[in-house]
Amino acid sequence: MLSRPSFVSDDAIASAVTTHWLPDVAEIAYLPWGFGAHHWRVAGGGRTLFVTLDQLEPRHTEASLEAAYAGAAALAAAGVEAVCAPLPARSSGRFTVGVEAGALSATPWLDGRSPTEAEAGEPQHVHQVEAALAVLHRATPPAGLRRWTPQVGPDFADELRARTAQPWRSGPLAEAARGAIAARGAVIERWTDRYLELADLARARRHLWVPTHGEPHNRNQVVGACGLKLVDWESLALAPRERDYADLIAAGAGDRLDADPAMVELFALDWRLAEIAEYARWFAAPHTGTDDDHTALEGLHEELSEASG
Known part of the structure; x- marks a missing residue:
């Protein structure tokens, strides 16, 4: 989305990422990209993640998002090379974490860009x-x-x-x-x-x-x-x-x-x-x-x- 979400702060996103994926977050930046979800670049400890907050109803439920992201990870593990797979949370092994009115997920930051x-x-x-x-x-x-x-x-x-x-x-x-x-x-x-x-x-x-x-x-x-x-x-x-x-x-x-x-x-x-x-x-x-x-x-x-x- 082009506009920052009004219902959650960067600090809340950084805290969730620290808890579940990247324990030493040093930098977070909101990305006004795409349409339908909110995105951040989160970095620390020599790693950078692309973090997404998908809103739930009416398009998604917690279960449907978890199944989709777990499925993507399974496809990547099976050798489908084009899949940029989500990362499992350290504590639960799940691919989504509930944050405010949505589900948070993280993937590795890719060295590239979207084509025009x-x-x-x-x-x-x-x-x-x-x-x-x-x-x-x-x-x-x-x-x-x-x-x-x-x-x-x-x-x-x-x-x-x-x-x-x-x-x-x-x-x-x-x-x-x-x-x-x-x-x-x-x-x-x-x-x-x-x-x-x-x-x-x-x-x-x-x-x-x-x-x-x-x-x-x-x-x-x-x-x-x-x-x-x-x-x-x-x-x-x-x-x-x-x-x-x-x-x-x-x-x-x-x-x-x-x-x-x-x-x-x-x-x-x-x-x-x-x-x-x-x-x-x-x-x-x-x-x-x-x-x-x-x-x-x-x-x-x-x-x-x-x-x-």
Whole structure:
């Protein structure tokens, strides 16, 4: 997230890291990176960690995050080299620690950087990502790995209509968001009906599901001396392999992927509807117009304006 969390201090994060991962913390810096979780760089004793605070409900539970991060660690231990695995806490061996309203985790600091969208679309890089995902998809699923499930149900469009029927007074961007959602009610209903139809098809083929990252786009990639690493494994799940293909297809690799068009469509809708649901919750709740709020509103307009509607 671009903005610091208001509900937890750097000192509280440093204290948790000291207790569970790095006993001699000397430096902590908040990182205004990404969207959806909070991040810090924490250093001490010759080691540097990348520390993440994932917020819980509605996207996660303590159990689902622990299973995802434990699964990532198991995949790395089994030889999936592209996994940047979380580190277990010293005392418990768990990969997440409860802090305030979220779950804290830590990974080694990688010597590299995330590629830009343009760099991620270069053929050599696309081939690297294809190869990394192929290894992931061939891996034996770790014990306890969750199965993908639809992120919205059949009542989603009706629930949005009801929620947007009256003005939102929750913050400076509330009405802009409400109006945008309300104007696309019929399209959202069509998207949802098609999404659930495709989800039924996917579930009929569960025997073909594989471990998937869920969001292996350029912002969740690090390249450099570390090679190519995939980070942010909170969405790890058993699913059709097409769940990981959106950016590769956009980069022109579709002909090489043997992808099922129906499953590609499913996960395009999966992303879009999940984002709309998240933004609806965001702007119906109190907000103040931060940089994150404005970024979220841009994201909402982008999802609602998809040409396929």
